[in-house]
Amino acid sequence: xxYTRKLSEKLSVEQVKIELLNTAYGxxxxxxxxxxxxxLFIWYxxxxxxxxxxxxxxxxxxxxVFMVITTxxxxxxxxxxxxxxxxxxxxxxxxxxxSWFFGGDxxxxxxxxxxxxxxxxxxxxSITVFCSMDPEKLSNGLLxxxxxxxxxxxxxxxxxxxxxxxxxxxxxxxxxRLRGKAPMKHGFxxxxxxxxxxxxxxxxxxxLLLSTAKRARTTVEALELKGSFYAFNHPKVKKIKLAHxxxxxxDYMFLAFSALYVFTLFVAGNI
Amino acid sequence: MSKMKxxxxxxxxxxxxxxxxxMSLYGLSNMITELVPSIQLGPIELSIxxxxxxxxxxxxxxxxxxxxxxxxxxxxxxxxxMLGQFGGFGELEKFIAFxxxxxxxxxxxxxxxxxxxxxxxxxxxxxxHQAISxxxxxxxxxxxxEELEAVPGLAESVVVIxxxxxxxxxxxxxxxxxxxxxxxxxxxxxxxxxxLLGMKPRNNTIKFSMKEVxxxxxxVVGILLACAAFFFEFLxxxxxxxxxxxxxxxxxxxxxxWVSIAVAFLVALIxxxxxxxxxxxxxxxxxxxRLSS
Numbered sequence: 001x002x003y004t005r006k007l008s009e010k011l012s013v014e015q016v017k018i019e020l021l022n023t024a025y026g027x028x029x030x031x032x033x034x035x036x037x038x039x040l041f042i043w044y045x046x047x048x049x050x051x052x053x054x055x056x057x058x059x060x061x062x063x064x065v066f067m068v069i070t071t072x073x074x075x076x077x078x079x080x081x082x083x084x085x086x087x088x089x090x091x092x093x094x095x096x097x098x099s100w101f102f103g104g105d106x107x108x109x110x111x112x113x114x115x116x117x118x119x120x121x122x123x124x125x126s127i128t129v130f131c132s133m134d135p136e137k138l139s140n141g142l143l144x145x146x147x148x149x150x151x152x153x154x155x156x157x158x159x160x161x162x163x164x165x166x167x168x169x170x171x172x173x174x175x176x177r178l179r180g181k182a183p184m185k186h187g188f189x190x191x192x193x194x195x196x197x198x199x200x201x202x203x204x205x206x207x208l209l210l211s212t213a214k215r216a217r218t219t220v221e222a223l224e225l226k227g228s229f230y231a232f233n234h235p236k237v238k239k240i241k242l243a244h245x246x247x248x249x250x251d252y253m254f255l256a257f258s259a260l261y262v263f264t265l266f267v268a269g270n271i
Numbered sequence: 272m273s274k275m276k277x278x279x280x281x282x283x284x285x286x287x288x289x290x291x292x293x294m295s296l297y298g299l300s301n302m303i304t305e306l307v308p309s310i311q312l313g314p315i316e317l318s319i320x321x322x323x324x325x326x327x328x329x330x331x332x333x334x335x336x337x338x339x340x341x342x343x344x345x346x347x348x349x350x351x352x353m354l355g356q357f358g359g360f361g362e363l364e365k366f367i368a369f370x371x372x373x374x375x376x377x378x379x380x381x382x383x384x385x386x387x388x389x390x391x392x393x394x395x396x397x398x399x400h401q402a403i404s405x406x407x408x409x410x411x412x413x414x415x416x417e418e419l420e421a422v423p424g425l426a427e428s429v430v431v432i433x434x435x436x437x438x439x440x441x442x443x444x445x446x447x448x449x450x451x452x453x454x455x456x457x458x459x460x461x462x463x464x465x466x467l468l469g470m471k472p473r474n475n476t477i478k479f480s481m482k483e484v485x486x487x488x489x490x491v492v493g494i495l496l497a498c499a500a501f502f503f504e505f506l507x508x509x510x511x512x513x514x515x516x517x518x519x520x521x522x523x524x525x526x527x528x529w530v531s532i533a534v535a536f537l538v539a540l541i542x543x544x545x546x547x548x549x550x551x552x553x554x555x556x557x558x559x560x561r562l563s564s
Binding site: 052053094095098099101102108111112115130135138150151154155157158159161162165166169198201202205206208209210212213214215216217219220221223224229 | 290
């Protein structure tokens with residue numbers, strides 16, 4: 001009961017907005033947040049790919065420990081970690097149960113644990129990297145590695161517009177509820193109520209589609225006035241915009257330390 | 272030159288408008304579906320996988336390419352980066368699969384007022400997306416688990432679980448949250464939403480540029496790409512342990528037949544749609560001859 005109350009508190013619209021802004025801007029003071037975005041991309045390039053191809057157990061355990069430490073230093077919101085853990089446990093558990101139906105035995109557990117370990121290393125690496133960058137830094141970093149300007153614009157636009165879009169959707173949804181008639185009975189397993197809400201959730205998009213279309217037009221017209229389409233992919237504009245990005249000594253140290261750690265792991269794992 | 276005039280051409284700002292519209296709406300819906308809890312009935316998960324009707328509607332009403340890319344980017348930005356769940360490379364696969372599926376669905380529709388076309392396109396879009404993502408998920412377990420066939424029951428269970436999830440998503444999410452809402456929204460929005468973006472509605476007389484020439488080719492290329500990805504995964508795995516090849520067909524034999532049936536069915540379905548489209552388009556004789564031959 002306590003759990004459901006806490007969960008419903010977490011799920012109110014206001015709380016979602018706060019949580020979003022917190023995820024975006026809440027941890028700018030950690031060590032990882034001070035690194036250059038390119039350093040984090042390079043770091044992620046290894047830790048996001050390599051675990052799939054490593055089958056050595058001690059090495060994997062070492063990598064997992066390293067990821068847990070970086071996650072702790074990045075001060076990730078507990079809600080995100082909880083969602084990640086539930087997802088991992090759910091997937092592993094289903095595979096385990098289903099494989100028993102096909103004549104598997106306890107020997108299935110070990111490969112599944114290794115698989116889950118790999119997935120968690122990769123997920124933790126991506127959470128660490130992408131949560132410790134605030135949106136501005138992420139879009140600048142993406143721009144620097146050659147992603148089109150529209151993408152970095154979209155990220156900024158998303159962060160700016162989402163709270164108001166969410167609020168508008170909520171209002172439309174509530175007005176549908178006010179004018180509509182909820183089912184008298186909940187039905188078996190609440191299916192009537194669920195169906196009713198699902199229908200409203202879909203219908204609410206009809207007014208929203210039209211109002212967002214208007215808003216999209218206004219946005220594009222404003223962008224045209226400011227000459228953004230010229231600026232998006234023009235090298236000189238990019239150069240001025242990204243002049244502040246630079247590798248510092250802590251970037252080199254971080255990469256060197258990670259490389260050293262992985263190297264020692266491989267040496268130690270193969271003995 | 273006369274053909275050039277007939278094409279459905281958008282200015283750069285209109286493309287951007289479609290892109291932003293699709294991105295923000297699908298992103299918003301993605302955030303909602305991420306937050307709505309799913310119902311678990313044993314292994315059957317009755318969850319709202321995604322509100323596929325939004326990108327489908329927009330792809331059908333506007334230029335499919337920009338609407339599809341916008342929706343896929345919206346999913347990545349709103350549903351993943353903003354919720355702090357950005358998966359890095361995993362998102363790339365989702366991005367490609369989703370925009371490909373939505374683009375194909377959007378370009379299949381010739382006449383947005385034709386309900387049968389819209390319905391077929393909506394279901395095909397969902398099926399393509401779900402098929403690609405299940406194949407990728409199965410591939411992940413193959414690569415992730417060393418000597419998969421040595422572990423009894425694991426290979427079958429992965430295929431069964433993914434196949435089940437595929438059917439569940441297509442039949443539950445696909446019908447309730449893609450087919451029905453698209454059928455409801457497209458006729459209502461057609462002609463209403465386009466003026467808000469300052470453009471003319473898509474109709475039969477204005478030709479949509481890539482529809483007839485590239486779409487069938489694109490589908491073939493898409494299938495080839497999927498096969499290639501599939502074999503590359505298999506090859507890379509075979510490089511790691513050679514004893515795989517012998518047991519490969521024994522384990523996955525029946526499944527391969529199922530895949531080929533699915534591909535054949537898909538191709539047949541596409542041919543039927545193209546034929547219907549040609550019938551509607553009897554005015555343009557050149558294109559008819561080329562496609563039917």
